[in-house]
Amino acid sequence: MSLFLGKIHYWLFDKILWFEGLEDEIIKLAQIEGLNIDEIASEINLKYGEKTENKNLEEIIDTNNIHGWLQSKIHSSEGRMASWTKVILETDKNNLVKLENVYIHQGIKAGKDVKINKSLLNAKDIYNSLNDYILDGMPCDRVNEVIISQEDMVEWKRRICVHKEIWEKEGIDVKVFYDLRNLWIKAFVNEVNGNFEYIQKSETEYCISERK
Incomplete structure (x- = not known):
């Protein structure tokens, strides 16, 4: 068990926080749809745990079990996301389009954030930047x-799926998750550099390629 925080831990923590930011937008959609978000949040948080506290990583992480703490946060955040998605789709299956729009908007937002600090001029840079946001388990899982x-x-391929069990536990085909995330990625890539797609x-195979 590691007792020291390294760059990779802060990197992973930032990815968790971004995913929880996406969760906030999904909850806003639930509220717009007239759902009792306080009651639903109480049930979901009881099942999966609450969102990460608004504190610096070193203030809240279990330094005796850094890996386990981060992994639990990933499972917790994704479990809540699957639950909120289920509630919204159960309210009205047509809400899938609204969920898609949330993911697209957030992909664009992330792309704009990236462009403030740097220019991504090639596929390698775009792929690396993408992985500053996409949450695919722990680095040691070697998903891609x-x-x-x-x-x-x-071009890359998905070796294993770390999402299926979480989403199907909530009765949602994991394909729903991948389809939504693909929209996010497509919007992100287009925003950071429109010369690529x-x-x-x-x-299980994907690529970021220069437009012909």
Whole structure:
């Protein structure tokens, strides 16, 4: 068990916070749809735990179990997201379009945030920046394997799925999660550099490629 916080821990923590920010937007949608968000949040938080406290990482993390603490936060945040998604879709299946719009908007927002500080001029840079946001389990899970890494294209495949159990526990096909996230990624890539596009080549293979 590590007793020291490193750059990778802060990086992962920031990804968790971003995902929880997306959760906030989903909850706003639930409120717009007239749902009793206080009552629902109470039930969901009881099941999965509450959102991360608004404090610095070093103030709240269990330094005796850094890996376990971060992993539990990932599972907690994704469990809540799956639960809110389920509630919204159960209210009205047509709400899927509204969920899609939330993900697209958040992908654009993340892209705009990136452009404030740097320019992403090639596929490698875009892929690396994408992974500053996308939450795919712990780094040691090695979810994605890069197949091609070039200036004009990065292609990767998903080795394993760390989301299926969480989403299907809530009775949602994990494909719903991937479809929503694909919209987020597509919007993000287009925003950071419109000369590139995100393409899903198969169920488990993806690429960021320069537009022809």
